Amino acid sequence: MATSRRIRQQKTALNENVKNKRDIFSEKNFVYVTYALIAIIGLILAIGFYIYSFKPPRETLISINENSYNAQDISRELGFYAATQGLSRTPLSESLLLIPQLLQTRFIYTQTQELVDDPSNNEVRLKASQLLKIKQDQYVADPSVLDSVLFEILKISDISSEIIFETAKSLIIQEKLYSIFSKEIPNLTELSFIKGISIEGEALASIFFDEYKNEEKLESLLKKYENDIDIRDVGWRISNTVGLDLPMSMNNEDILKLSEPLQIGRQSIFYYISEKKDNSLVTPDIKNVAVKVRLREFYNKAFVDNVTYVENTPDSNLTNEIIVKAGKIRLAIVASGLESPIQDWND
Structure with missing residues (x-):
């Protein structure tokens, strides 16, 4: 009797397991799983598309010695240049052709240490604050203001403090070289x-x-x-x-x-x-042209063997991506400046 009851219980348990397995692999559950997989795949594709759209391809477009610049780098340069040069309303396509020359000039100036003293850290930070339109009295009173602004810019535009300090150093060296060559121009x-x-x-x-x-x-x-x-x-x-x-x-x-x-x-x-x-x-305007010519001749002669400029012309789609990305960076930097009480971007 007990044995028969145990056998019936085992059969009942076995039937329930079979039924549960059938429920798991039922058509209804299969539909749910299919939809879930489609949703996950769609999410992955959407994230991938967003990342691709936000970050242009990383192939080198401009190469200067061992320094390589891809579309993302050029977008940063273009956006930063436009924001700091008062070009907040200028079509970025008009400035795109300037970027190779800006990169090459900056590289050359940062390598020109034999004629001028290497700028001090304080000089570079002060020039960076001027570049970012931080009011001088605010910076003198609290130099850490620059660090706060640099952090905000990095957060919203992917422009690192190293890029800004490198640009500031280049400008200082350019000014010192300009002064040296200017003295050589007769009156x-x-x-x-x-x-x-x-x-x-x-x-x-x-x-x-x-x-x-x-x-x-x-x-x-x-x-x-x-x-x-x-x-x-x-x-x-x-x-x-x-x-x-x-x-x-x-x-x-x-x-x-x-x-x-x-x-x-x-x-x-x-x-x-x-x-x-x-x-x-020789008027100031005439002298200015002459100094620029002599500067160009100087660094072309000094670095003709060291500087090789390579540009692969990007197609229109990549150019548009660069301009769109640069526009977002320009907007972010300018907006940050306008929102900050320590800056005046209208100077």
Whole structure:
């Protein structure tokens, strides 16, 4: 009797286990599990897409010696540059082409220690506070204010204090080098007056230049094509140091000698010296151009073997990602400044 009851209980327990297993693998539970897996996969994909969108690809776009800069680095540079240079409303696409030169210049200046003393930590921190528009009296009263601002910027824009201090150090060295070269520019020297000729359309520009090369006098050509060309005054420059914005061949040109054309879109730009004058006063604007030329010549000569500039032109999608990311950084930095009582971003 007891044995029969035990057998029935075992059969009942076995039937219940089978039933429970059937319940677990029922169609209803299968649907629930399927939906849960789909939701988890969707969440993972969404997070991955967000991370990909927020952080552009990390392939190197610009390489200067052993320093490599990818899309994310360039976004930071562009956003930081725009925020600290008063370009809060300027389309970032207009500044994107400046970034390679900014990176190269900063690298060169930070390597130029043989002519100037290495800036002290206090100098670098003070310049960083000026760069971030921290009011001077606030910084002098409490230097830790800079650390607070740097922390906020890192939190909202991924711009580290090292990037800001490196930029500040570069600016200090640039100012010291500028001062050294400025003293070498005489107050009186020979000046050249530069003019520019703009011609719309490659065909007309080619005909104009061919006639000039066939020994047609420039004065005659200017009169012949006066209705088809636009002539503008560039201004006085120190002879042999005419500027970075002009063809380097202009440094040694004679009066009324036409430069090689510079192509800007459909426009061809030619330059020439219309007159020279000896022993003339060098104004601050003229000196500024000359100093910049000499600085450029100096570090090109000093680092021509050390600095290699490589740029892989990114496609339009990557360019858009860089600009969008940079825009977020610019907005975050400017907003942080406007919200802080110790800063005035309208100076």
